[in-house]
Amino acid sequence: MIAVANLTKTFAGPRPRRVFESITFSIERGEFVAIVGESGIGKSTLLNLVAGLERPDSGSITVDGVDLCSLSDDALTVMRRQRMGFVFQSFHVLPYLTVAQNVTLPLALLRHHGANAQSRTTEVLRAVGLEDREQSMPRELSGGELQRVAIARALVHRPAIVLADEPTGNLGPDNATQVIALLRECAKSNGATVLLATHSRTAAAAAGRVLALSTQNVTPVALAAEQ
Template sequence: MVPGTPALRVHDVHKVYPEGDGKSEHRVLEGVSFDVAQGECVALLGRSGSGKSTLLNLLAGIDRPDQGSVEVMGQPLRRLGEPALTLLRRRQIGFIYQFFNLIPTLSVTENLALPLELNGTTLRRGLPRIHALLEQLGLERRAEAFPDQLSGGEQQRVAIGRALIHEPALVLADEPTGNLDVETGEQILELLSALFAGRRQTLILVTHSLTVSAIADRVLTLEHGRLVAADRSLAW
């Protein structure tokens, strides 16, 4: 990848879904354009129904725009077939979900090992990296625990670790504190800030919360499928 190339480039993206009997349509995104630099933390801020989740799916290549283009690390997603998109997500993208999405039958260590194994690194070879990250996450004593033995905050820490363990260039976080109480959510935000402060990874935070968006370098506000000036969000 050429130095200086944006981690993300979104140009004139539109997304429309049919409604009801198919004779009407819902315009979810209309002409969205923005760039995100490598190593930048950007919050996508908006109310429910503003198009945040749809945009996140387009950035991940899970869905495709009806018009416009998305580039991830210099690769135009429209040129990639499903096998290539799967490899891109596996190698270059980490995901942090609101509801954790940990595999219940795997221990903390095994959940973190999964992205490594999918990329060809065995558990044995990956253990030093896993142990180092668990220490950063404050979970070194929970390495052999299973998800149902963890608190919500601990599960989200594991989810963050799973998103970072394979050192992806881009991390997409969908309401990372949305399923946590206020105090635990604040702890997770502090952890995210600390983890990304020393990394060159790009972080996209999708949120409806001004508190969450405050940790970002820049805020992009979505209203009714369009980007609006960031200062308008402060009136919510």
């Protein structure tokens, strides 16, 4: 589903910053993979590259059989809308829209309106346990609930890939565990592949596979015995 080969990325500027050099890894369809590494190592940059939001210096990124480097910016936007879902640390739930309106946004961007879009929105909200909050405003929700809204929104259009960047960074430990379990279960029932970037070992423990990112390598991390 995701194949990264010999990927090198540098941020230009007065003091150019090479984030990683010639890294290679791949992720199978339906996998839930955590990318771990210390703050500043390049986890967000890697997710942005896989999302086509950044372009690499060299190397290739193939997502669902498509070479991202061959696509124009417009084609990348379309691909993102159709095939990707996103969950962020700071939720990115829009404050002036209801919970249901937030969740339905990816469908609206794909011009899916009407009864089908509505019933799909209800379905994913039920899956994250927020079926009775459809008409609530985000300010009425807790952090854990907001992240469940974000998970519903990330999955509503049945994307092939979900990219989650530190999704538990603003949550307490109990909420964090619950949100990751929910992300894993919901992604599984939707057949989505998940790439989770996190510095939290607890969050990574829920993944099927853990990869450690460093400047020149992506290396497998052995899972704890209880996994």
